[in-house]
Amino acid sequence: MNARLLLADTLTGVRERGAVRALVSQGQPGLSLRTGDGRWTGLDADVARAVAAAVLADPEAVDWRPTGPTARLTQLAAGDADLTVCNVSWTMGREAAHGLLFAGVTCYDGEGFLVPAASGVDDPAQLAGERVAVHAGSTSPANLAAWYRPRGLAVQPVPFDDPREALAAYTAGECAAYVLDKVALAGARRTLPDPAAHRILATEISREPMAAVVRDDDPRWFRICRWVLQLLFAAEYESQRLGAWGRAAVARQAGAHGPAAGLDRDWAARVLTAVGTYAELYERNLGHASGLNVPRGPNELWTRGGLHYAVPLH
Secondary structure, eight states: OOHHHHTSOHHHHHHHHTSEEEEEOSOBTTTBEEOTTSOEESHHHHHHHHHHHHHHSOTTOEEEEEOOTTTTTHHHHTTSOSEEOSSOBOOHHHHHHHTEEEEEEEEEEOEEEEEEGGGOOOSGGGGTTOEEEEETTSSHHHHHHHHHGGGTOOOEEEEESSHHHHHHHHHTTSSSEEEEEHHHHHHHHHTSSOGGGEEEOSOOOSOEEEEEEEETTOHHHHHHHHHHHHHHHHHHHHHHHHHHHHHHHHHHHHHHTHHHHTSOTTHHHHHHHHHOOHHHHHHHHTSGGGTOOOOOGGGSBGGGTOSBOOOOOO
């Protein structure tokens, strides 16, 4: 029997196991990071919780599977996980090559540079000829080449399988900069002994729409994960317009479509109770409440100049 056909009923498998198998990063503050008490925190982690709340009525019913950039998509494609929420950018090449579908953007970002504040570097061009730390299996080397080559410049990307090793090489002075999506850089910077001694350059050299990913062999599971994400945006939008009444109305509207999607009528209310709207999720993990103070920028709703658009639920 075709192995992919065996993977096609993800929802049944998740319910039989009693957990959503979620691939997360090996430790990115603000996105997915295991704290000292064993709890996973971050925006990506909360997206996994939202899915678990929808399908299992328990936001903590997640089998956390930390992995590196080189394996986060191949493991999913092989059936070793149900969902990847691992600060992975949505690209055509990734979707086509691995037989995957991106269920929706969780965070719009762009590749940036972390440099010592005392280095005097204000522009990526000043790093020409230098070694820069990157994640193995990421889009960073291609992004660097695309930015530097037209300018007749180049840097030397030094790949690391573990983000902690990349950051350590940068802080040890083995690399002149740490290159990563700027949201992830904000989290990495905060873990350093003296965050003020390091700065993130204003320049972004790429577009990095980080997204949740599933296999392409199960339309029902894809649909569930996509609408869990859309619920978060819709609830924020209606909360802005109508307060608590609007939030409750969104939960009712989405819940009414639950049975047709393989869910019950209370799935949306559970998700919003577990993680809140997208605004609450962002503030808790990346905003002022998190200490990272990453401006929402393109992660605002479209009504406030951002890129997140709440697709209608009814």
